[in-house]
Amino acid sequence: MDLLDWAGLAATTAGAALLYTxxxxxxxxxxxxxxxxxxxxxxxxxxxxIISTALSFVxxxxxxxxxxxxxxxxxxxxxxxxxxxxxxxxxxxxxxxVRALVxxxxxxxxxxxxxxxRRPGGPVGAFAIRPVPxxxxxxxxxxATALVGMAGPPVLIYLLLAGAPPRAVRATLxxxxxxxxxxxxASHAVTFGIPPQTWLSAGVLxxxxxxxxxxxxxLGDRLGSDSFTILAILLLGVAGIYTLAAAIGLAxx
Numbered sequence: 001m002d003l004l005d006w007a008g009l010a011a012t013t014a015g016a017a018l019l020y021t022x023x024x025x026x027x028x029x030x031x032x033x034x035x036x037x038x039x040x041x042x043x044x045x046x047x048x049x050i051i052s053t054a055l056s057f058v059x060x061x062x063x064x065x066x067x068x069x070x071x072x073x074x075x076x077x078x079x080x081x082x083x084x085x086x087x088x089x090x091x092x093x094x095x096x097x098v099r100a101l102v103x104x105x106x107x108x109x110x111x112x113x114x115x116x117x118r119r120p121g122g123p124v125g126a127f128a129i130r131p132v133p134x135x136x137x138x139x140x141x142x143x144a145t146a147l148v149g150m151a152g153p154p155v156l157i158y159l160l161l162a163g164a165p166p167r168a169v170r171a172t173l174x175x176x177x178x179x180x181x182x183x184x185x186a187s188h189a190v191t192f193g194i195p196p197q198t199w200l201s202a203g204v205l206x207x208x209x210x211x212x213x214x215x216x217x218x219l220g221d222r223l224g225s226d227s228f229t230i231l232a233i234l235l236l237g238v239a240g241i242y243t244l245a246a247a248i249g250l251a252x253x
Contacts, residue, residue: 005038009201010208017055017212019235022219023228024173025152026235027052029242043198046188050202053185055209056178066171071134075155075176078138079145086146099247102144107240109157113233116161117226133158151180153239156232166228 012034020027028048035044089098137158145151155176159169188194 008038013205014208014212017209018216021213021216023232024170025156029239046194046198047202049181049185051209053181054206055213056174058210058213066167067175072175074134075138078135079142082139082142083146086143096247096250099243103240103243106153106236110233110236113160117229
């Protein structure tokens with residue numbers, strides 16, 4: 001890679017990390033497409049996984065008290081239960097149809113959330129612990145992770161619909177991703193192997209991720225509930241459009 005490529009990777013990493021720390025969601029959505037333009041696909045995905053893992057553990061310290069342990073546990077258990085079904089579907093389902101359906105669903109929920117935000121009476125009521133929906137949300141997240149590599153949208157959608165405050169949403173998503181990405185990183189290392197060059201590139205880029213994450217932490221604490229919801233809806237909209245575009249791209253090849 002030349003210096004311009006490194007500059008693009010560094011800027012993308014810092015910007016995606018800032019967004020990720022603000023919302024607890026969105027690093028891969030912003031970073032992965034741009035990384036794919038600059039490095040080969042396997043390295044791009046592994047860089048996203050390594051940097052996301054490191055960033056999750058750096059962004060969490062200021063949010064420990066906002067984590068609800070039992071919520072996190074139920075989401076994680078649901079994800080583990082959903083993963084096998086997602087892997088079976090991944091093996092037999094048409095990937096183009098799956099991506100199109102997932103993209104359309106995420107986009108539909110983004111529209112629904114925006115409608116609920118704008119309707120008289122404002123956002124959904126106070127956040128409450130609901131064990132069965134939480135496990136079900138985790139299961140949907142596990143299926144989505146296996147099918148399209150997106151664990152975040154189901155959890156984010158559930159927390160927004162449940163009326164969780166921004167700080168709780170960020171803490172839950174960041175801790176959830178720390179577990180998911182750490183497990184994914186370990187599985188990649190064992191199954192595919194991670195070349196030394198990828199580790200070296202990640203080591204160069206992680207400080208830029210830390211800078212973006214540190215810059216976002218004070219902003220996140222001051223981000224109002226409505227502003228947070230708008231930003232989250234925009235991210236879901238981008239995720240839905242990107243997934244639909246990927247499906248269309250596969251279909252026309």
